[in-house]
Amino acid sequence: MNNDFEQKHTISSYHLKQHELVNFLYDRFTVGMMFTMVVALVATILVTFELSLQGLEYRGYIWFAGLSVIQYFRYRLKKRYDQVKTVDYLSHGYWKKRFIVGIYIVALWQGLGAVIAMPMISDNLQFIFHAFLLGLGAGAIAYLATSMVIFGSYLILMILPVTVYLFWLNSPDSFVLGCMHIFMVGAYYFGVRRMNIMINDSLHFRFDNEMLVNDLQRLLNAVAESNKELDELSTTDELTGASNFRAFRVGLEAHRLKHISSKLPLTVIMVNIDYYHEYNSFYGQDMGNKSLTAVANLLVAEIVQKDELVARMNGAEFAIVLPGVSCEGARILMEKNMQLLQHQAIPHERSKVNALLTLSVGICCIPVTQNISSRDLITRADDALRLAKKNGRNRIEIINT
Numbered sequence: 120m121n122n123d124f125e126q127k128h129t130i131s132s133y134h135l136k137q138h139e140l141v142n143f144l145y146d147r148f149t150v151g152m153m154f155t156m157v158v159a160l161v162a163t164i165l166v167t168f169e170l171s172l173q174g175l176e177y178r179g180y181i182w183f184a185g186l187s188v189i190q191y192f193r194y195r196l197k198k199r200y201d202q203v204k205t206v207d208y209l210s211h212g213y214w215k216k217r218f219i220v221g222i223y224i225v226a227l228w229q230g231l232g233a234v235i236a237m238p239m240i241s242d243n244l245q246f247i248f249h250a251f252l253l254g255l256g257a258g259a260i261a262y263l264a265t266s267m268v269i270f271g272s273y274l275i276l277m278i279l280p281v282t283v284y285l286f287w288l289n290s291p292d293s294f295v296l297g298c299m300h301i302f303m304v305g306a307y308y309f310g311v312r313r314m315n316i317m318i319n320d321s322l323h324f325r326f327d328n329e330m331l332v333n334d335l336q337r338l339l340n341a342v343a344e345s346n347k348e349l350d351e352l353s354t355t356d357e358l359t360g361a362s363n364f365r366a367f368r369v370g371l372e373a374h375r376l377k378h379i380s381s382k383l384p385l386t387v388i389m390v391n392i393d394y395y396h397e398y399n400s401f402y403g404q405d406m407g408n409k410s411l412t413a414v415a416n417l418l419v420a421e422i423v424q425k426d427e428l429v430a431r432m433n434g435a436e437f438a439i440v441l442p443g444v445s446c447e448g449a450r451i452l453m454e455k456n457m458q459l460l461q462h463q464a465i466p467h468e469r470s471k472v473n474a475l476l477t478l479s480v481g482i483c484c485i486p487v488t489q490n491i492s493s494r495d496l497i498t499r500a501d502d503a504l505r506l507a508k509k510n511g512r513n514r515i516e517i518i519n520t
Contacts, residue, residue, distance in 0.1 A: 140265045141211045142204060144218050147262035148197045152190050154258050155225065159186050162251055169240050178239075182232045189228060193221040219269055226276035229255065234280045249296060252278060253303050260311050270311055274304050356431040358408055359415035367430035367438050371493045374426070374442045378487040386449045387496045388439040389481040389504040390418065393512045395435030397469035398476070410465060410476060411435065417459055421452060438500070446484035446519050453480045453515055477513040479504060484519045 160183065167179035200214055233248050240248070256274050263270040278300050285297035354366035362370070371387065378385045392398070392414060399407035411431070418429045418437060428440040441449055457478050465476035481503030483496055499518045507516040 138211050141215050141218070143265045144215070144262070144269070145197055145200045145204070148193070148218075151259065151262040152194065155229075155255065156187070156190060158251055158255055158258075159183060159229070162248065165244055165247065166236050166240060169244060173239065175239065178235075182228075182236075186225070186228055186232075189221070189224055193225070196221060215266075219272070222263070222269060222273050223276055226273045227280075230277040230280035234284045237281070237284060249281070249300070252281060253300070256303070256307050260307065263311075267308075267312060271308055274307060278304050356415075359412050359431050361415040361419055361437070362428055362430035364430060364432050367428060367432065367440070368493065370428045370430075371440050371496065374440055375487055375491070375493050375496065378442065379489060381487070383443045384445050384484055385487050385496070386439075386441040386444045386446065386482060386484045387500040388441065388449060388453065388483075389432075389497075389500040390414075390437040390439065390453075391479045391504055391508070392435035393472060393477045393479055394467065394470045398467050401469045413463065413465065414460065414476075414478070417456055417463075421456055421459075436504075438497075446482060446517050449482050449484060450515055450517060453478075453482070457513075457515075472511065472513045479507040479512045480515040481505070481507050482515065482517040484517065 163179045163183040166182075167176040170176045170179055196217055229252070233252060237245055237248070255277065259270060259273055263273060282297050282300045285293040285300070354362055354369075356363045374385055392410065395407070395410075398410060402410075414435075415429070415431060415437065418439065422429055422439075424442070426442050427444075428438075430438045432438050441452075444452070457480070460478060461475060463476075467474065467476045470477065481500050483500035483503055485491065485496070485499065487496075503516045503518040506518075507514050510516065
Protein backbone atom coordinates (compact mmCIF):
# COMPACT_ATOMS: atom_id res chain seq x y z
CA MET A 120 0.00 0.00 0.00
CA ASN A 121 2.83 2.41 0.86
CA ASN A 122 4.65 1.56 -2.39
CA ASP A 123 1.46 2.28 -4.31
CA PHE A 124 1.16 5.62 -2.52
CA GLU A 125 4.75 6.59 -3.35
CA GLN A 126 4.38 5.51 -6.98
CA LYS A 127 1.29 7.66 -7.48
CA HIS A 128 2.82 10.53 -5.58
CA THR A 129 5.75 10.70 -8.05
CA ILE A 130 3.38 12.06 -10.73
CA SER A 131 4.10 15.70 -9.86
CA SER A 132 1.91 18.68 -10.63
CA TYR A 133 4.70 19.92 -12.95
CA HIS A 134 4.49 16.70 -14.97
CA LEU A 135 0.70 16.93 -15.16
CA LYS A 136 0.88 20.56 -16.25
CA GLN A 137 3.42 19.81 -18.99
CA HIS A 138 1.29 16.86 -20.08
CA GLU A 139 -1.73 19.15 -20.40
CA LEU A 140 0.26 21.79 -22.33
CA VAL A 141 1.39 19.18 -24.85
CA ASN A 142 -2.21 17.95 -25.08
CA PHE A 143 -3.26 21.53 -25.87
CA LEU A 144 -0.80 21.72 -28.78
CA TYR A 145 -1.81 18.41 -30.34
CA ASP A 146 -5.54 18.78 -29.71
CA ARG A 147 -5.59 22.04 -31.67
CA PHE A 148 -3.28 20.77 -34.40
CA THR A 149 -6.09 19.84 -36.80
CA VAL A 150 -7.71 23.28 -36.59
CA GLY A 151 -4.36 25.00 -37.06
CA MET A 152 -3.44 22.77 -39.99
CA MET A 153 -6.78 23.36 -41.75
CA PHE A 154 -6.45 27.13 -41.29
CA THR A 155 -2.90 27.07 -42.66
CA MET A 156 -3.84 24.91 -45.65
CA VAL A 157 -6.83 27.10 -46.57
CA VAL A 158 -4.66 30.24 -46.54
CA ALA A 159 -1.92 28.39 -48.46
CA LEU A 160 -4.43 27.18 -51.07
CA VAL A 161 -5.77 30.68 -51.68
CA ALA A 162 -2.22 32.05 -51.92
CA THR A 163 -1.23 29.27 -54.33
CA ILE A 164 -4.22 29.97 -56.59
CA LEU A 165 -3.37 33.68 -56.74
CA VAL A 166 0.33 33.06 -57.33
CA THR A 167 -0.12 30.42 -60.01
CA PHE A 168 -2.51 32.71 -61.85
CA GLU A 169 0.14 35.41 -62.13
CA LEU A 170 3.02 32.96 -62.66
CA SER A 171 1.08 31.29 -65.46
CA LEU A 172 1.59 34.46 -67.48
CA GLN A 173 5.32 33.76 -67.20
CA GLY A 174 5.01 30.01 -67.66
CA LEU A 175 6.17 29.43 -64.07
CA GLU A 176 2.93 28.26 -62.48
CA TYR A 177 4.54 24.90 -61.62
CA ARG A 178 6.51 26.65 -58.88
CA GLY A 179 3.30 27.41 -57.02
CA TYR A 180 2.19 23.80 -57.36
CA ILE A 181 5.54 22.53 -56.08
CA TRP A 182 5.40 24.82 -53.05
CA PHE A 183 1.84 23.76 -52.16
CA ALA A 184 2.68 20.08 -52.69
CA GLY A 185 5.69 20.43 -50.39
CA LEU A 186 3.58 22.05 -47.70
CA SER A 187 0.99 19.27 -48.05
CA VAL A 188 3.68 16.60 -47.55
CA ILE A 189 4.97 18.37 -44.44
CA GLN A 190 1.47 18.62 -43.00
CA TYR A 191 0.81 14.96 -43.81
CA PHE A 192 3.77 13.83 -41.72
CA ARG A 193 2.73 16.18 -38.93
CA TYR A 194 -0.76 14.68 -39.06
CA ARG A 195 0.70 11.18 -38.74
CA LEU A 196 2.65 12.37 -35.69
CA LYS A 197 -0.59 13.68 -34.22
CA LYS A 198 -2.32 10.31 -34.73
CA ARG A 199 0.57 8.54 -32.99
CA TYR A 200 0.28 10.95 -30.08
CA ASP A 201 -3.47 10.30 -29.78
CA GLN A 202 -2.69 6.63 -29.09
CA VAL A 203 -0.46 7.36 -26.08
CA LYS A 204 -1.71 10.66 -24.67
CA THR A 205 -3.66 8.99 -21.84
CA VAL A 206 -0.51 7.38 -20.40
CA ASP A 207 0.26 8.74 -16.91
CA TYR A 208 4.02 8.89 -17.39
CA LEU A 209 3.93 10.39 -20.89
CA SER A 210 7.29 11.67 -22.11
CA HIS A 211 5.99 15.18 -22.76
CA GLY A 212 9.47 16.42 -23.74
CA TYR A 213 9.72 13.84 -26.54
CA TRP A 214 6.38 14.77 -28.09
CA LYS A 215 6.87 18.50 -27.60
CA LYS A 216 10.21 18.43 -29.46
CA ARG A 217 8.64 16.66 -32.43
CA PHE A 218 5.79 19.13 -32.52
CA ILE A 219 8.31 22.00 -32.47
CA VAL A 220 10.31 20.52 -35.36
CA GLY A 221 7.15 20.24 -37.45
CA ILE A 222 5.95 23.77 -36.72
CA TYR A 223 9.44 25.19 -37.46
CA ILE A 224 9.55 23.46 -40.85
CA VAL A 225 6.09 24.78 -41.73
CA ALA A 226 7.05 28.33 -40.70
CA LEU A 227 10.26 28.27 -42.76
CA TRP A 228 8.45 26.78 -45.77
CA GLN A 229 5.87 29.56 -45.63
CA GLY A 230 8.40 32.35 -45.11
CA LEU A 231 10.88 31.18 -47.75
CA GLY A 232 8.06 30.47 -50.20
CA ALA A 233 6.83 34.04 -49.81
CA VAL A 234 10.33 35.47 -50.33
CA ILE A 235 10.88 33.38 -53.47
CA ALA A 236 7.49 34.43 -54.89
CA MET A 237 7.77 38.15 -54.08
CA PRO A 238 10.02 39.18 -57.03
CA MET A 239 7.77 37.33 -59.51
CA ILE A 240 4.38 38.77 -58.50
CA SER A 241 2.71 42.16 -58.67
CA ASP A 242 2.82 44.75 -55.91
CA ASN A 243 -0.85 44.23 -55.17
CA LEU A 244 -0.37 40.49 -54.72
CA GLN A 245 2.73 41.13 -52.60
CA PHE A 246 0.60 43.26 -50.30
CA ILE A 247 -1.94 40.41 -50.07
CA PHE A 248 0.92 38.05 -49.20
CA HIS A 249 1.98 40.32 -46.36
CA ALA A 250 -1.59 40.24 -45.06
CA PHE A 251 -1.65 36.44 -45.35
CA LEU A 252 1.57 36.09 -43.34
CA LEU A 253 0.34 38.40 -40.60
CA GLY A 254 -3.00 36.59 -40.62
CA LEU A 255 -1.23 33.24 -40.15
CA GLY A 256 0.64 34.76 -37.22
CA ALA A 257 -2.61 35.97 -35.66
CA GLY A 258 -4.27 32.61 -36.27
CA ALA A 259 -1.38 30.80 -34.55
CA ILE A 260 -2.35 32.51 -31.30
CA ALA A 261 -5.31 30.15 -30.97
CA TYR A 262 -3.23 26.96 -31.03
CA LEU A 263 0.31 27.97 -29.99
CA ALA A 264 -0.39 30.36 -27.11
CA THR A 265 0.52 27.78 -24.46
CA SER A 266 4.22 28.03 -25.37
CA MET A 267 5.92 31.38 -25.88
CA VAL A 268 9.01 29.65 -27.27
CA ILE A 269 7.03 27.83 -29.96
CA PHE A 270 4.83 30.82 -30.84
CA GLY A 271 7.73 33.28 -30.92
CA SER A 272 9.89 30.95 -33.01
CA TYR A 273 7.03 30.31 -35.43
CA LEU A 274 6.54 34.05 -35.97
CA ILE A 275 10.24 34.74 -36.43
CA LEU A 276 10.88 31.85 -38.82
CA MET A 277 7.84 32.79 -40.93
CA ILE A 278 8.15 36.60 -40.89
CA LEU A 279 11.94 37.06 -40.73
CA PRO A 280 12.76 35.97 -44.32
CA VAL A 281 10.18 38.40 -45.73
CA THR A 282 11.28 41.20 -43.37
CA VAL A 283 14.93 40.77 -44.35
CA TYR A 284 13.90 40.79 -48.00
CA LEU A 285 11.94 44.03 -47.52
CA PHE A 286 14.87 45.80 -45.87
CA TRP A 287 17.20 44.43 -48.56
CA LEU A 288 15.06 46.15 -51.23
CA ASN A 289 16.01 49.43 -49.53
CA SER A 290 12.98 51.38 -50.72
CA PRO A 291 10.68 53.63 -48.65
CA ASP A 292 7.66 51.37 -49.19
CA SER A 293 9.56 48.18 -48.34
CA PHE A 294 11.09 49.86 -45.28
CA VAL A 295 7.62 50.79 -44.00
CA LEU A 296 6.36 47.26 -44.63
CA GLY A 297 9.41 45.78 -42.88
CA CYS A 298 8.84 48.00 -39.85
CA MET A 299 5.17 47.03 -39.87
CA HIS A 300 6.17 43.36 -39.77
CA ILE A 301 8.46 43.96 -36.80
CA PHE A 302 5.78 45.96 -34.99
CA MET A 303 3.11 43.31 -35.58
CA VAL A 304 5.41 40.49 -34.44
CA GLY A 305 6.15 42.43 -31.25
CA ALA A 306 2.46 43.17 -30.70
CA TYR A 307 1.53 39.53 -31.23
CA TYR A 308 4.29 38.34 -28.93
CA PHE A 309 3.50 40.61 -25.99
CA GLY A 310 -0.24 40.09 -26.42
CA VAL A 311 0.18 36.34 -26.37
CA ARG A 312 2.57 36.55 -23.42
CA ARG A 313 -0.22 37.79 -21.16
CA MET A 314 -2.51 35.02 -22.41
CA ASN A 315 0.27 32.48 -21.87
CA ILE A 316 0.75 33.59 -18.26
CA MET A 317 -2.98 33.24 -17.59
CA ILE A 318 -3.08 29.74 -19.13
CA ASN A 319 -0.05 28.55 -17.18
CA ASP A 320 -1.33 30.05 -13.93
CA SER A 321 -4.70 28.35 -14.35
CA LEU A 322 -2.99 25.01 -15.02
CA HIS A 323 -0.67 25.54 -12.07
CA PHE A 324 -3.53 26.11 -9.64
CA ARG A 325 -5.63 23.35 -11.20
CA PHE A 326 -3.04 20.61 -10.97
CA ASP A 327 -1.58 21.75 -7.65
CA ASN A 328 -5.08 21.64 -6.17
CA GLU A 329 -5.74 18.27 -7.79
CA MET A 330 -2.49 16.91 -6.39
CA LEU A 331 -3.40 18.17 -2.92
CA VAL A 332 -6.85 16.58 -3.15
CA ASN A 333 -5.41 13.31 -4.47
CA ASP A 334 -2.71 13.24 -1.79
CA LEU A 335 -5.30 13.92 0.89
CA GLN A 336 -7.58 11.18 -0.49
CA ARG A 337 -4.71 8.69 -0.56
CA LEU A 338 -3.80 9.68 2.99
CA LEU A 339 -7.40 9.19 4.13
CA ASN A 340 -7.49 5.81 2.40
CA ALA A 341 -4.25 4.83 4.10
CA VAL A 342 -5.63 5.92 7.48
CA ALA A 343 -8.87 4.01 6.84
CA GLU A 344 -6.88 0.91 5.90
CA SER A 345 -4.74 1.27 9.02
CA ASN A 346 -7.84 1.70 11.17
CA LYS A 347 -9.31 -1.42 9.60
CA GLU A 348 -6.15 -3.36 10.37
CA LEU A 349 -6.11 -2.02 13.94
CA ASP A 350 -9.77 -2.95 14.36
CA GLU A 351 -9.01 -6.47 13.17
CA LEU A 352 -6.09 -6.69 15.58
CA SER A 353 -8.27 -5.47 18.44
CA THR A 354 -10.86 -8.20 17.79
CA THR A 355 -8.52 -11.08 16.87
CA ASP A 356 -6.65 -13.47 19.13
CA GLU A 357 -2.99 -13.04 18.24
CA LEU A 358 -2.01 -16.66 18.83
CA THR A 359 -4.80 -18.62 17.13
CA GLY A 360 -6.25 -16.12 14.65
CA ALA A 361 -9.75 -16.70 16.03
CA SER A 362 -11.83 -13.84 17.43
CA ASN A 363 -10.99 -12.69 20.95
CA PHE A 364 -13.19 -12.17 24.03
CA ARG A 365 -13.99 -8.57 23.05
CA ALA A 366 -15.27 -9.63 19.63
CA PHE A 367 -17.23 -12.48 21.22
CA ARG A 368 -18.92 -10.20 23.73
CA VAL A 369 -19.89 -7.63 21.08
CA GLY A 370 -21.05 -10.29 18.62
CA LEU A 371 -23.09 -12.21 21.21
CA GLU A 372 -24.88 -9.05 22.37
CA ALA A 373 -25.70 -8.11 18.77
CA HIS A 374 -27.20 -11.54 18.14
CA ARG A 375 -29.10 -11.48 21.45
CA LEU A 376 -30.78 -8.20 20.54
CA LYS A 377 -31.60 -9.55 17.10
CA HIS A 378 -33.15 -12.77 18.49
CA ILE A 379 -35.26 -11.22 21.26
CA SER A 380 -38.89 -12.34 20.89
CA SER A 381 -38.04 -14.30 17.73
CA LYS A 382 -38.64 -17.99 17.27
CA LEU A 383 -35.09 -18.58 16.06
CA PRO A 384 -32.76 -20.30 18.54
CA LEU A 385 -29.49 -18.74 19.66
CA THR A 386 -26.90 -21.30 20.66
CA VAL A 387 -23.80 -20.55 22.71
CA ILE A 388 -21.11 -23.22 23.05
CA MET A 389 -18.16 -23.37 25.43
CA VAL A 390 -15.26 -25.66 24.46
CA ASN A 391 -12.30 -26.61 26.65
CA ILE A 392 -9.22 -28.71 25.85
CA ASP A 393 -9.11 -31.53 28.38
CA TYR A 394 -6.19 -31.41 30.79
CA TYR A 395 -4.52 -28.61 28.86
CA HIS A 396 -2.46 -27.49 31.87
CA GLU A 397 -0.93 -30.96 32.13
CA TYR A 398 -0.37 -31.03 28.35
CA ASN A 399 1.39 -27.68 28.44
CA SER A 400 3.59 -28.71 31.38
CA PHE A 401 4.58 -32.03 29.79
CA TYR A 402 5.07 -31.03 26.13
CA GLY A 403 6.15 -27.41 26.62
CA GLN A 404 4.64 -24.07 25.76
CA ASP A 405 5.44 -24.27 22.04
CA MET A 406 3.53 -27.54 21.67
CA GLY A 407 0.78 -26.10 23.86
CA ASN A 408 0.43 -23.12 21.54
CA LYS A 409 0.35 -25.43 18.52
CA SER A 410 -2.44 -27.47 20.08
CA LEU A 411 -4.45 -24.29 20.72
CA THR A 412 -3.98 -23.22 17.11
CA ALA A 413 -4.96 -26.67 15.84
CA VAL A 414 -8.20 -26.64 17.84
CA ALA A 415 -8.99 -23.05 16.76
CA ASN A 416 -8.43 -23.91 13.09
CA LEU A 417 -10.63 -26.98 13.48
CA LEU A 418 -13.50 -25.00 14.99
CA VAL A 419 -13.23 -22.11 12.52
CA ALA A 420 -13.12 -24.49 9.54
CA GLU A 421 -16.55 -25.87 10.45
CA ILE A 422 -18.17 -22.44 10.60
CA VAL A 423 -20.22 -22.07 7.43
CA GLN A 424 -22.47 -19.05 8.08
CA LYS A 425 -21.17 -15.49 7.92
CA ASP A 426 -22.72 -14.48 11.25
CA GLU A 427 -21.38 -17.49 13.17
CA LEU A 428 -18.50 -16.76 15.52
CA VAL A 429 -15.56 -18.65 17.07
CA ALA A 430 -13.54 -16.92 19.78
CA ARG A 431 -10.76 -17.82 22.17
CA MET A 432 -11.86 -16.80 25.64
CA ASN A 433 -8.80 -17.48 27.78
CA GLY A 434 -6.26 -20.24 28.21
CA ALA A 435 -7.60 -23.39 26.55
CA GLU A 436 -11.25 -22.28 26.39
CA PHE A 437 -13.12 -21.33 23.23
CA ALA A 438 -16.63 -19.97 22.67
CA ILE A 439 -18.90 -20.40 19.67
CA VAL A 440 -22.05 -18.46 18.74
CA LEU A 441 -24.45 -20.19 16.34
CA PRO A 442 -27.47 -18.00 15.47
CA GLY A 443 -30.46 -19.98 14.24
CA VAL A 444 -28.92 -23.39 15.05
CA SER A 445 -30.87 -25.79 17.25
CA CYS A 446 -29.44 -27.78 20.16
CA GLU A 447 -29.43 -30.91 18.03
CA GLY A 448 -27.66 -29.13 15.20
CA ALA A 449 -25.05 -27.79 17.61
CA ARG A 450 -24.54 -31.26 19.13
CA ILE A 451 -24.01 -32.84 15.69
CA LEU A 452 -21.54 -30.10 14.76
CA MET A 453 -19.50 -30.55 17.93
CA GLU A 454 -19.48 -34.34 17.65
CA LYS A 455 -18.03 -33.92 14.18
CA ASN A 456 -15.37 -31.53 15.53
CA MET A 457 -14.41 -33.98 18.28
CA GLN A 458 -14.09 -36.80 15.74
CA LEU A 459 -11.96 -34.66 13.44
CA LEU A 460 -9.68 -33.82 16.37
CA GLN A 461 -9.31 -37.54 17.09
CA HIS A 462 -8.33 -38.10 13.46
CA GLN A 463 -5.53 -35.57 13.90
CA ALA A 464 -4.17 -37.89 16.62
CA ILE A 465 -2.44 -35.28 18.76
CA PRO A 466 -0.75 -37.26 21.57
CA HIS A 467 -1.64 -36.39 25.19
CA GLU A 468 0.13 -38.75 27.60
CA ARG A 469 -0.99 -36.78 30.64
CA SER A 470 -4.72 -37.00 29.83
CA LYS A 471 -6.82 -39.12 32.18
CA VAL A 472 -9.51 -39.84 29.58
CA ASN A 473 -7.68 -40.57 26.34
CA ALA A 474 -4.18 -40.97 24.95
CA LEU A 475 -5.03 -38.26 22.41
CA LEU A 476 -6.07 -34.62 22.76
CA THR A 477 -9.81 -34.33 23.52
CA LEU A 478 -12.45 -31.67 24.11
CA SER A 479 -15.17 -31.05 26.67
CA VAL A 480 -18.19 -29.17 25.31
CA GLY A 481 -21.04 -27.27 26.96
CA ILE A 482 -24.01 -26.13 24.88
CA CYS A 483 -26.61 -23.55 25.88
CA CYS A 484 -29.67 -23.41 23.64
CA ILE A 485 -32.55 -21.41 25.07
CA PRO A 486 -35.16 -18.96 23.74
CA VAL A 487 -33.93 -15.38 24.03
CA THR A 488 -36.21 -12.93 25.83
CA GLN A 489 -35.88 -9.47 27.31
CA ASN A 490 -34.99 -11.07 30.64
CA ILE A 491 -32.12 -13.11 29.20
CA SER A 492 -28.83 -11.19 29.03
CA SER A 493 -25.62 -12.08 27.25
CA ARG A 494 -24.14 -12.88 30.64
CA ASP A 495 -26.97 -15.35 31.27
CA LEU A 496 -26.20 -17.16 28.00
CA ILE A 497 -22.51 -17.37 28.85
CA THR A 498 -23.26 -18.57 32.38
CA ARG A 499 -25.53 -21.36 31.15
CA ALA A 500 -22.96 -22.46 28.55
CA ASP A 501 -20.30 -22.44 31.30
CA ASP A 502 -22.59 -24.53 33.50
CA ALA A 503 -22.97 -27.06 30.69
CA LEU A 504 -19.19 -27.15 30.24
CA ARG A 505 -18.63 -27.74 33.97
CA LEU A 506 -21.17 -30.54 33.80
CA ALA A 507 -19.24 -32.13 30.92
CA LYS A 508 -16.03 -31.97 32.95
CA LYS A 509 -17.77 -33.34 36.04
CA ASN A 510 -19.19 -36.27 34.07
CA GLY A 511 -15.78 -37.39 32.85
CA ARG A 512 -14.70 -34.93 30.10
CA ASN A 513 -14.38 -35.75 26.40
CA ARG A 514 -18.14 -35.34 26.10
CA ILE A 515 -20.97 -32.91 25.30
CA GLU A 516 -23.55 -31.59 27.77
CA ILE A 517 -26.55 -29.44 26.83
CA ILE A 518 -28.63 -26.96 28.84
CA ASN A 519 -31.83 -25.88 27.10
CA THR A 520 -33.81 -24.35 29.95
